[in-house]
Amino acid sequence: MKKQMKAATYEEFGGPEKIKITTLEIPELGEGEVLVRIKAAGVNPVDYAVREGYLKDFLPYEFPVIPGWDMAGVIEARGFSARRFSVGDEVYAYARRPLVHYGTFAEYIVLPETYLAKKPKNISWEEAAGIPLVGLTAYQSMFDAGQLQQGQTVLILGASGGVGSLGIQQAKAKGAKVIGVASEKNHGYMKELGADHTLDYKDTNIGEAVKKLVPNGVDLIFDCASGETLEQSLPALKPNGTLVSILNHGENIDKNINFHYVFVEPNASQLDELRELAESGQLKVHVSNTYTLDEAAEALNQIQSGHTTGKIVIVP
Ligand SMILES: NC(=O)c1ccc[n+]([C@@H]2O[C@H](COP(=O)([O-])OP(=O)(O)OC[C@H]3O[C@@H](n4cnc5c(N)ncnc54)[C@H](OP(=O)(O)O)[C@@H]3O)[C@@H](O)[C@H]2O)c1
The missing domain is CATH 3.90.180.10 (Medium-chain alcohol dehydrogenases, catalytic domain)
Incomplete structure (x- = not known):
């Protein structure tokens, strides 16, 4: 048998x-x-x-x-x-x-x-x-599609969930500045992961709040939440910035925005890189x-x- x-x-x-x-x-x-x-x-x-x-x-x-x-x-x-x-x-x-x-x-x-x-x-x-799934999603969104570089700023919408948690840490390991968006109860958690700033989507206009933090706007919006949070955030994207979403396929996105939708794919060599980050204590x-x-x-x-x-x- x-x-x-x-x-x-x-x-x-x-x-x-x-x-x-x-x-x-x-x-x-x-x-x-x-x-x-x-x-x-x-x-x-x-x-x-x-x-x-x-x-x-x-x-x-x-x-x-x-x-x-x-x-x-x-x-x-x-x-x-x-x-x-x-x-x-x-x-x-x-x-x-x-x-x-x-x-x-x-x-x-x-x-x-x-x-x-x-x-x-x-x-x-x-x-x-x-x-694997969330780590690869953040990797393929921020680095393959978003081309996030050291010294740039990324705004992560939904930054306390699975994808966002790994996103914050990978962006920090790259040397980028991170603004994390989630509800108030998760702000301490996002800070522990390395977020430089945290914003609450519930009682804040995210775009206006981001502009106060970085008047020239962010280089990358990594969207793991969509809806109103994404709409509010768009004015805070630099004119030559990039929007990567794992939810929105781009239907209602202004055609002038450099936009990518990502659907995560298996990738063993990227999992090797994530293993190295975890073993060096940079990914928890x-x-x-x-x-x-x-x-x-x-x-x-x-x-x-x-x-x-x-x-x-x-x-x-
Ligand atoms: N395309 C792809 O390849 C791909 C891959 C992975 C995931 N996804 C999708 O991406 C989404 C996120 O995945 P996940 O695994 O990270 O989910 P998750 O673990 O459930 O996390 C959801 C996150 O969204 C936050 N959130 C909820 N409502 C929000 C709002 N209105 N504005 C901003 N943030 C909000 C939550 O924070 P609070 O708890 O503080 O509200 C939490 O940080 C899911 O819809 C998932 O299906 C797509």
């Missing part, structure tokens, strides 16, 4: 009640693939969005779906020609595949070894599992809560709130 694993799954799109905890066969190892025993799986807003069916026209899928795209774990077996890692190696990955089917809210996952990087040695499984992950696999629906409800501080993680 093939080896089995416990996993959270759903057979149709919908709300949290669609999540069932089941036992499934572990898929066969293919060429260049490895079997990873998952130690922790990061939870991201996209996991509930996919479950609701919001992305079904963009991302091919096959039921049953195991949600989750982030993980840290241990290599348990290697397929033909998969030789970059050894059995027992501790790894982490952003595990989004072209087909939404096998995710990380499970005891095991089979992945092409090209998705994997060695896990940072100095941090826990839970912290490591909270890095605040895990605000952990859940068991049986509590996967509850974890998705929390992330759906839009007000998670740092990361939440499932420990299967």
